Amino acid sequence: MLHIVDDEAVVRDALSWLASSRGIAATAYDSAAAFLAFAQSCAFDPEGDCVLLDVRMPDINGIAVFDQLAARGLTARLPVIFLTGHGDVPMAVDTLKRGAFDFCEKPFNDNQLMDRVQEGLAASRLASGKAAVQARLATLSTREREVLDLILAGKMNKVVADELGISMRTVEVHRAHIFDKMQVKTAVELAGLLK
Numbered sequence: 001m002l003h004i005v006d007d008e009a010v011v012r013d014a015l016s017w018l019a020s021s022r023g024i025a026a027t028a029y030d031s032a033a034a035f036l037a038f039a040q041s042c043a044f045d046p047e048g049d050c051v052l053l054d055v056r057m058p059d060i061n062g063i064a065v066f067d068q069l070a071a072r073g074l075t076a077r078l079p080v081i082f083l084t085g086h087g088d089v090p091m092a093v094d095t096l097k098r099g100a101f102d103f104c105e106k107p108f109n110d111n112q113l114m115d116r117v118q119e120g121l122a123a124s125r126l127a128s129g130k131a132a133v134q135a136r137l138a139t140l141s142t143r144e145r146e147v148l149d150l151i152l153a154g155k156m157n158k159v160v161a162d163e164l165g166i167s168m169r170t171v172e173v174h175r176a177h178i179f180d181k182m183q184v185k186t187a188v189e190l191a192g193l194l195k
Contacts, residue, residue, distance in 0.1 A: 001045040002026040002117055005035040005065065006054040006083070015052055022114045024121070032060035039069060044077060048128065050101070050120035052113075055084035055091070063091075066100060075099040076127035079120035083108070133193055139181050147174040151187050152194065 002024050004015045012028035019026040025045075029035040035051070051069075055062040062082055069075050079101035082092075092103040101120050104113055140148060143164075150160040157175065161168040184190045 001047070001049050002121070003035060003038065003049060003051045003078070004028040005032060005051060005057070005062070007031060007057045007059075008054075011054070011083075018110055018114060019117065022118070024114070024117060032057050032062070032065045036060070036065060036068060039072075039074060039078065044124075044128065046125075046128065048121035048124035049078050050117050050124060051078050051080045052117070053080050053082055055082055056086055063095065066095065066098075070099055075101075077124055077131065079123050081113075081116055081120060133182075136182050137194075140178060144174050144178050144181075147171060148178050148190075151175065151178070152191055 002015075002019045004012050004019075004026055006012050006015070006028070007030060009030070012030065016026045016028050027038075029038070035053075053062040053065060062084075066075070066080050066082075069078055069080065076099075080095075080099075081102045081104060082095055082100055083104055083106060084091075085106040095103055101123065102116050104116070137145075146164060147160060150163060155163070157168050157171045161171045164171070179185065179190065182190055182193060184193060
C-alpha cells in the first residue's frame with residue numbers, strides 16, 4: 001500500500017492516479033496527524049507499505065513525522081520517500097543518513113518516482129518477512145535455541161543428543177517444536193529461512 005501524505009488535494013489526487021496506473025494501491029492523507037493515526041494502528045499491508053511524505057505541511061512537517069516513525073523503529077517497515085518543492089541538499093543528506101528511503105524534489109519524473117515506490121514496497125516486504133522470522137525465533141525456549149544452533153550446524157539428532165546430554169527422543173521433540181514454531185518442514189527450509 002502506498003501512503004500519500006500531502007496537504008494539497010491536487011498533489012494527493014495526481015499521485016493516487018499515478019500509483020493506480022502502475023497497479024499500486026494507494027491511500028491519501030490530508031495531514032500528518034491522519035497518517036500518524038494509521039501508523040499507530042500498525043495495520044500494515046502484507047504486500048508492503050511505502051510512504052510519499054511532503055516535507056512542508058501546516059500541522060506537523062514531514063521531518064517531524066519521519067522522526068516519530070524512526071523513534072518507533074518503523075522506517076524499515078514503512079520506507080519514506082520525501083517529496084518537496086523547497087528541499088535543500090543538507091536536508092536531503094540528513095534524512096537519507098537517518099534512514100529515509102529517498103528524497104525527491106517537485107516537479108519529479110513520474111516513472112522514476114513510481115520505480116522508487118515499487119522498490120520501497122519490496123524493501124518493506126523484506127523487512128516484514130525478517131520481523132516475522134525474528135518474532136518466531138523469540139518463541140523458542142533456551143533449549144530449543146541450543147538444538148536449533150546444532151541443527152543449523154548440520155549435526156544429526158544423535159550428535160545433538162550427545163553434545164547436549166539429553167536423549168535422542170528429547171532432541172526429536174525439540175526439533176518438532178522448532179519446525180512447528182518456525183513454520184518449516186525440513187532443516188533445509190529452516191536454514192534458508194535463517195540465512
